[in-house]
Amino acid sequence: xxxxxxxxxxxxxxxxxxxxxxxxxxxxxxxxxAWMRKGVAAGLAFLGFALAAILGGAVFAETASPETTxxxxxxxxxxxxxAQVVVGAIGAIVVLVSWAEPRRSHRGEYYALLAAAGAxxxxxxxxxxxxxxxxxxxxxxxxxxxxxxxxxxxARSLEAGLKYLIVGGFGSAxxxxxSALVYGATGELGFAEIAAAGAxSDPFLVAGLAMVLGGLAxxxxxxPFHMWTPDVYQGSPSSVTSFxxxxxxxxxxxxxxxxxxxAFPEEREIWTVAVAVLAAVSLVWGNLAAFAQRDVKRLLAxxxxxxxxxxxxxxxAGTEAGAEALLYYLVPYAAMSVGAFAxxxxxxxxxxxxxxxxxxxxxxxxxxxxxxxxxxxxxGFAGFPLTGGMFGKLFVFTAAYEAGDWWLVVLGxxxxxxxxxxxxNVVRWxxxxxxxxxxxxxxxxxxPRDAALExxxxxxxxxxxxxxxAAQPILDAAADAARxxxx
Amino acid sequence: xxxxxxxxxxxALFAAAIPASMIALSFLLPKRPVARTRQKLxxxxxxxxxxxxxxxxxxxxxxxLTAILFILFDIEVxxxxxxxxxxxxxxxFGVGELAVFIGILAVAFVYVWRKGALRWS
Amino acid sequence: MTQRVDWWVSLLQAFVVINIVMGGFAYLTLAxxxxxxxxxxxxxxxxxxxxxxxxxxxxxxxxxxxxxxxxAAAIDWLYLLGPFLxxxxxxxxxxxxxxxxxxEIAGVYVPGQVADLDIALILxxxxxxxxxxxxxxGGWASDSKYALLGAMRTCAQLVSYEVALALxxxxxxxxxxxxxxxxxxxxxxxxxxxxxxxxxxxxxxLLAGTAETSRAPFDLPEAEQExxxxxxxxxxxxRFGLYSMAEYINLITLSGLxxxxxxxxxxxxxxxxxxxxxAWFVAKVAVLLYVFIWMRTTLxxxxxxxxxxxxxxxxxxxxTLNAVVTAILVVAx
Numbered sequence: 001x002x003x004x005x006x007x008x009x010x011x012x013x014x015x016x017x018x019x020x021x022x023x024x025x026x027x028x029x030x031x032x033x034a035w036m037r038k039g040v041a042a043g044l045a046f047l048g049f050a051l052a053a054i055l056g057g058a059v060f061a062e063t064a065s066p067e068t069t070x071x072x073x074x075x076x077x078x079x080x081x082x083a084q085v086v087v088g089a090i091g092a093i094v095v096l097v098s099w100a101e102p103r104r105s106h107r108g109e110y111y112a113l114l115a116a117a118g119a120x121x122x123x124x125x126x127x128x129x130x131x132x133x134x135x136x137x138x139x140x141x142x143x144x145x146x147x148x149x150x151x152x153x154x155a156r157s158l159e160a161g162l163k164y165l166i167v168g169g170f171g172s173a174x175x176x177x178x179s180a181l182v183y184g185a186t187g188e189l190g191f192a193e194i195a196a197a198g199a200x201s202d203p204f205l206v207a208g209l210a211m212v213l214g215g216l217a218x219x220x221x222x223x224p225f226h227m228w229t230p231d232v233y234q235g236s237p238s239s240v241t242s243f244x245x246x247x248x249x250x251x252x253x254x255x256x257x258x259x260x261x262x263a264f265p266e267e268r269e270i271w272t273v274a275v276a277v278l279a280a281v282s283l284v285w286g287n288l289a290a291f292a293q294r295d296v297k298r299l300l301a302x303x304x305x306x307x308x309x310x311x312x313x314x315x316x317a318g319t320e321a322g323a324e325a326l327l328y329y330l331v332p333y334a335a336m337s338v339g340a341f342a343x344x345x346x347x348x349x350x351x352x353x354x355x356x357x358x359x360x361x362x363x364x365x366x367x368x369x370x371x372x373x374x375x376x377x378x379x380g381f382a383g384f385p386l387t388g389g390m391f392g393k394l395f396v397f398t399a400a401y402e403a404g405d406w407w408l409v410v411l412g413x414x415x416x417x418x419x420x421x422x423x424x425n426v427v428r429w430x431x432x433x434x435x436x437x438x439x440x441x442x443x444x445x446x447x448p449r450d451a452a453l454e455x456x457x458x459x460x461x462x463x464x465x466x467x468x469x470a471a472q473p474i475l476d477a478a479a480d481a482a483r484x485x486x487x
Numbered sequence: 488x489x490x491x492x493x494x495x496x497x498x499a500l501f502a503a504a505i506p507a508s509m510i511a512l513s514f515l516l517p518k519r520p521v522a523r524t525r526q527k528l529x530x531x532x533x534x535x536x537x538x539x540x541x542x543x544x545x546x547x548x549x550x551x552l553t554a555i556l557f558i559l560f561d562i563e564v565x566x567x568x569x570x571x572x573x574x575x576x577x578x579x580f581g582v583g584e585l586a587v588f589i590g591i592l593a594v595a596f597v598y599v600w601r602k603g604a605l606r607w608s
Numbered sequence: 609m610t611q612r613v614d615w616w617v618s619l620l621q622a623f624v625v626i627n628i629v630m631g632g633f634a635y636l637t638l639a640x641x642x643x644x645x646x647x648x649x650x651x652x653x654x655x656x657x658x659x660x661x662x663x664x665x666x667x668x669x670x671x672x673x674x675x676x677x678x679x680a681a682a683i684d685w686l687y688l689l690g691p692f693l694x695x696x697x698x699x700x701x702x703x704x705x706x707x708x709x710x711x712e713i714a715g716v717y718v719p720g721q722v723a724d725l726d727i728a729l730i731l732x733x734x735x736x737x738x739x740x741x742x743x744x745x746g747g748w749a750s751d752s753k754y755a756l757l758g759a760m761r762t763c764a765q766l767v768s769y770e771v772a773l774a775l776x777x778x779x780x781x782x783x784x785x786x787x788x789x790x791x792x793x794x795x796x797x798x799x800x801x802x803x804x805x806x807x808x809x810x811x812x813x814l815l816a817g818t819a820e821t822s823r824a825p826f827d828l829p830e831a832e833q834e835x836x837x838x839x840x841x842x843x844x845x846x847r848f849g850l851y852s853m854a855e856y857i858n859l860i861t862l863s864g865l866x867x868x869x870x871x872x873x874x875x876x877x878x879x880x881x882x883x884x885x886x887a888w889f890v891a892k893v894a895v896l897l898y899v900f901i902w903m904r905t906t907l908x909x910x911x912x913x914x915x916x917x918x919x920x921x922x923x924x925x926x927x928t929l930n931a932v933v934t935a936i937l938v939v940a941x
Contacts, residue, residue, distance in 0.1 A: 002573060004580040023594045030601035494618035495703050495723035495731075501626045502699035506692045506850050513676045513846040528680035530752030531841050544756065550764055553916070557767040560924070564774040567931070568730060571781040574935055582939050589932060596925075605920045607913035 005071035010062070011126065012070075013055035014084045018091075018119035021048025022112050029108020041108035045115040046095045052122055053088025056081045060477070066484040068128050072190045075128035077484035082327060082477060083125035083254045090247045090334050091118040096456035097342040098239035102349060103151075110150060114243065117143035121251040128262075129189040130179040133255065137175065137219070140251070141168050144244060148236040156354075160235025167228040168218065175215025181208030182263075191263035195486075198266065209264055213274060216259070219252035222278045222308040223285040230293075233301035234354065238345030241297060245304050245341060246334040253311050253330065257323055260315065261485045268318050276316035276408055282309030283415040290422050296344050296355045299422065300337075303381055306415060307333055313412055314396045317403035320487040325395035327478035332380060332388025332467040339460030340377040343370045346453055357429045364430035371430050373457045378423040380464045383416050388467025388474075395475075552604045563592055611710070611717045622703070622722050629702050633856045634664035640901050647905045674845035681751040682842065690746020691843065691850035697739035698854040698861065704728035705864040706790050708874050708885040720874065720885070721790065728789040729781065732865060733774050736820070740766045742854065743829070747839035758838030761912065762822070762829040768919040769819040769826075775927035776812035779805075779934035780869045789865075793873030801872040808930045810870045812923050817866065819919065821858045824904035828912055863896040864889075 009016070025041040025048075032040050059081040066077030091114065098110065120140030127133040145168065149161020183189060185205035186197035214225060221229040233241045260271050286306025293299040311333075314326035347355045347363060347370075364371030380387035393416060397409045467474055566588065574581045599605060638653065638660065645652025653660035678687060705728075708720035725731060740763055747759020780802050781787060784795040796802055803810045819826035829838045840851045867873060871892050874885035910918065 002576045004577060023591070026594055026598050030598055491723065491725055493615060494613065494622060494719075495725065497619050498622040498626060498703035498722045499696075499700050501622055502703075503692075503696050505626070505630065505699060506695035506853075509672070509695075509846050509850060510688055510692060512672050513674075516672045517675050517845065518673075527677045530679040530681070530750065531754055531836065532752075544753070546760055549916075550760055553764045553768060556920075557771060560771040561774070564733075564771065564778075567775075567778055568781060568787065571778050571931075571935075572785055572787055574782050575785050575938060578939055582935050585932065585935050589928060593928075600921065605917065607916045 005073075006069065008069035008076060011059060011074065011076035013059065014052040014088065014122045015119050015126075017051040017055055018048045018088075018115050018122060021045055021051070022115035022119055025108060025112040025115060029106075029112060038107035038111075041111040042095055042099060045111035046092055048115045049088045049091035049095065049118055051088075052118065053085045053092065056084030056088055056122065060085065060480075063484075068190070068192075072193075073129055073132045074123075074126040076126065078481040079254060079258060079327075079484045080126040082481040083250055084122045086250050086330060086334055087118060087121045087125070087247050090243065090250070090338055091115070093338050093342075093456045093459055094239060094243040094247075096452040096459075097242055097338065097345060098237075099452035100349065100450045101237060101239055101345070104153070106150075110147070113143050113147050113150075116140075117147065117243070118247065121247055124251050125254050125258075127255065127258075128191050130183060130191075130194075131189055133259065134172070134176055134179060136255075137215075138172060140248070141172065141219075144168075144240075144248070147240045148232055148244075150240065151237050154235075156235040157237065160232045163228055163235075164232045171215050171218025171225070173215075174211050174218070178208045178211025178213075178215060181205070181211065184208075191259060194263040195265050200266065201270075206267065206270060209267055209271060210274065212259060213256070213271065213278075216252055216256045217278055220249055220256060220308050220311070221305055222312055223282040223305055226282070226286070226305045226308070229305055230289075230298045230301040233304070234295055234297045238297070238341050238348055242338045242341030242345070245300070246337040249304070249308065249311075249337075250330050250334055253308075253315075253326065257315055257326060258485065261318075261323070261487065265486060272316050272318040272403075275312050276405060279309045279312035279316055279408060280411055282306060282312060283411055284309075287415050287418050287422075290419070293422075294356045294358075296357060296360065296426070297341070299357075299426070300340055300344070303419070303423075304337065306419060307381070309415070310393065310396055310412060313400050313405070313408050316405060316408065317399040319399060319403050320482050320485070321402055322396075322399040323482035323485055323487070324475070324478045325392070325399040327481055328388075328395055328467075328471075328475055329392035331474055332392055332464050335460040335463035335467070336377040336380045336387075336389065339373055339457050339464065340381075342453055342457050342460070343374045343377075346370055346450060346457075349450070357426065360426065360429040362430075362434040364427075365434065369454055370457060373461045374430060375427050376461050376464055378426050382420045382423040386468055387464050388471065389464070391468060391471045549604075549607055556599065556604065559595070560592070563588070611719070613717060613719050617716060617718060618722065621718065625702070625722050626699065629699065629857060629860060632860055633853060634668070636856050636860065636897060637667070638663050639897070640904075643898065643901045644905050647902075668849075671846045671849040676845045676847065679751050679842055683749040683751070686745050686749035688847070690742050690749060690839075691847045691854075692742070693745065694739055694742030694854035695850040695857070697735050697742065698857040701732050701735050702857070702861045702864065704731055704789055705861065705868055706793055706873055707864075707889040709882050711882060724790055725788065727787050729777065729787045729792075732861075733770070736858075737770065739854070739858070740770075742851075743839045746843070746851070750839075750842035752842050754836040755839055755841040758829060758836070758841060762839050765822070765826070765828060765915060765919075766820060768916060769816045769923070772812060772919055772923035772927050773816035773820055775924065775931060776809045776816060777869055778927070778931040779809040782931070782934050782938050789868050789873075793868060793875065796872045797875050801870065803870040806870060806930075806934070808926065809934075810866075812927045812930065813866060813870065816919070816923055816927075817862045818900065818903065819915070821855060821862055823855075823859065823900055825907040825909050826915060827904075827909060828915055831909060834909075859897065859900060860893065863893045863900070866896055867892040 021044045025044040028040040028044065029037050059076060060078050063076055063078055063081065066075055068075045094114065095111065098114070103110070117140045120136055120143060124136030124140060127136050145161060145165045148164050149158050151157035181204050182194060185202045185208060186194045188194045188197050217225040233245065236244070264271060282305050286302050286309055290299050290302035290306065293302060311326055311329055314322045314329060344355050347359060351359055364375070376387065380389035383389045383393040393412070397412055400408045400412070567585070570581060570585060642652040642660070653663045656662040656666045703722040704725055706721035710720040711718045743762045743766070744759045747755040780792060783802060783805065784792040786792060786795070822829045831838070840848055843851060867889060874889040876884065876888040880888060
């Protein structure tokens with residue numbers, strides 16, 4: 001008999017829930033009558049994401065200490081479960097955001113792909129060897145390539161899809177090459193085994209580490225690996241952008257943290273410096289470039305680059321406090337990101353074109369809920385009190401200061417100060433100008449009711465504000481999750 | 488064992504030599520035609536010449552779909568062969584793996600079928 | 609278990625076997641014309657030599673002496689590479705098919721096949737896939753739209769049926785637990801010929817194989833009565849002959865493979881003395897070849913959409929199901 005690995009169905013639960021939802025939704029989008037395809041597929045995707053979040057929560061509750069399963073290819077721990085809960089929640093909200101997206105064909109397949117991408121992500125965050133790492137990465141990336149190019153009648157969407165495919169493929173190839181070098185240096189695939197192999201400062205291992213870091217930096221869109229971000233965020237359908245900006249960042253950030261701390265603890269001096277440099281470049285470049293943007297989605301894209309910088313500051317600390325800060329940061333960030341793009345999506349559906357800052361004029365008065373929400377998100381991005389964004393930045397800076405990265409703290413505070421300018425500029429457009437002032441043509445008529453999207457936006461506002469008032473439970477969960485990493 | 492491949496190499500050399508020699512003979516044996524007339528140098532056109540044919544001609548989408556599906560299912564075969572060889576030792580675990588793998592492909596197959604990618608008329 | 613084979617024995621054996629295959633091909637063309645003739649109440653070729661037995665040689669001489677011209681715009685070396693690839697891949701695959709148990713002749717061990725490889729079955733499919741390039745390269749390089757269209761048609765057909773063909777033998781692989789053809793033959797001697805438990809796989813293999821070798825009723829690539837020839841429109845003389853040769857040799861190899869996988873290989877019914885094994889093998893191959901010719905004279909040709917539908921919507925699911933059922937039964941029993 002050949003030794004067969006024990007399959008831990010419980011740990012695989014979130015992945016299987018989403019994969020099942022995706023498969024059934026795909027079948028539903030050809031087998032059920034045309035008029036109910038969208039409803040069935042969207043319902044299934046929503047259920048899948050919700051179930052994944054619940055199962056992730058169950059795994060979180062049940063798993064006190066990390067354990068590897070399925071022949072060491074994946075790890076069942078609280079870090080992964082934390083990410084699964086967050087990704088599941090993001091996905092469920094994005095389903096609501098996507099509901100009223102005007103679409104002529106392939107209405108059901110969209111949700112099947114969304115669920116499949118989610119399945120890839122919740123698998124990705126549990127990867128514990130280089131093979132499953134790459135598998136998970138490709139799994140969700142391939143789904144996203146298609147989703148980005150989903151509006152086939154818009155040239156910009158197709159362009160974004162092609163750009164993302166080529167640049168993303170390049171990033172994956174770098175990651176794969178790096179993995180090969182690491183494997184060559186240590187002869188091991190598992191993260192813990194790589195650490196135990198103790199290859200020291202073998203040049204191949206260091207080169208491999210650099211390439212793995214670079215490959216993952218593509219996915220978290222940290223500068224200087226961010227070139228695809230503005231074009232892709234702008235070109236893809238807004239609901240997809242909201243999913244990508246939140247879920248991809250959560251998944252890739254946590255995996256970055258996991259790989260660096262579990263596989264390369266010996267090389268901490270090397271990667272903390274490298275990550276700190278990435279963080280600094282992202283902060284500077286993201287914030288400066290955001291100033292020059294007129295298109296709201298591009299602006300948010302550069303804001304997302306700068307937030308990758310903040311998160312990397314936490315990673316660069318290389319301490320448990322840093323990991324905790326990162327995990328906390330991700331929760332309000334994900335909510336704000338989904339919410340902000342959802343508001344843009346609503347305006348886009350109203351106007352039928354890409355939304356520039358001018359197009360936001362008067363939105364705050366015309367649609368109070370959306371306007372107020374966008375206001376909250378902008379304040380949250382900038383780190384104002386009463387939003388989780390403030391505590392996020394506070395924890396990150398504390399962790400960085402304790403780790404001795406005082407120059408990153410200074411840079412981060414400067415970046416925050418600068419970012420207030422362009423975030424508040426958005427608010428200025430929302431309330432202090434009207435379309436009539438500018439002579440911009442109004443959409444005309446009453447805006448389309450979109451209850452699902454409004455519920456989604458309300459939920460994200462709730463999380464954004466809630467994570468300020470209920471910071472302690474989230475922080476506790478983050479601390480539990482961070483403890484599953486070896487520091 | 489690599490030495491097992493030596494007989495195959497011999498055989499492949501003969502298998503290459505036969506068509507190669509036939510092509511060579513097709514140059515040597517025939518008597519040169521007296522004149523290479525224009526008609527002989529044209530591609531077959533049933534008497535209607537439309538000028539140079541273009542190699543960038545586009546074909547029915549079905550050909551491309553078939554090619555993509557072929558890759559999908561040929562990869563399936565590539566993965567199933569090693570599993571099939573060891574299936575008896577793997578027991579029910581192997582059958583489970585086979586079922587999951589084919590199950591996922593079956594979903595895609597049903598989708599492709601219903602979507603009409605296999606329709607040629 | 610495997611005995612050492614001297615290299616000169618292998619060289620000699622390769623030479624002999626490939627010549628037998630070539631001879632088999634030559635007389636298969638004659639046999640086909642004779643059998644078809646009788647089935648259509650004609651005589652078939654009977655002028656060259658007694659009973660027309662020298663006809664294949666006359667054909668060869670004729671093809672070799674034909675004027676070889678080609679369209680002026682054709683791409684030289686690709687135009688020649690096409691038929692070469694087709695014929696080479698067809699010939700090369702036969703090397704792994706076992707036709708006997710191996711013999712000790714005057715103290716020298718002669719194996720029962722040219723090359724005994726662990727992955728013989730995969731090798732056959734791999735080389736067979738390369739064969740498709742022969743058709744598409746030739747059709748594309750001809751610089752004629754009929755050849756190009758024909759090449760696309762042929763490739764789509766080959767590619768579609770290759771999947772079903774490869775899946776249909778999965779049941780055999782599961783039962784034998786090996787990809788080595790010699791071991792599959794040995795496994796059949798221990799239990800039973802796989803045609804009985806794998807009857808579904810056998811039928812799928814036979815049908816997909818017919819399509820793979822472009823034989824009637826799946827001979828759309830040629831379809832001489834309906835379409836302008838196909839990928840070989842611009843070929844003449846021996847270059848055309850090579851394509852034709854590739855097809856017949858593929859048919860022989862396929863029959864040999866079918867005998868090996870499903871019909872017990874070189875084992876006869878009851879006890880077979882070692883020296884009689886090749887005779888059994890040849891007899892079984894001959895029966896299969898006769899069936900192929902018989903099908904050609906009996907069945908009308910399919911339309912192209914019917915052809916593709918049959919491959920994807922019938923053979924592929926059936927072959928997959930067969931593999932799954934086999935897997936379950938093998939593990940359960």
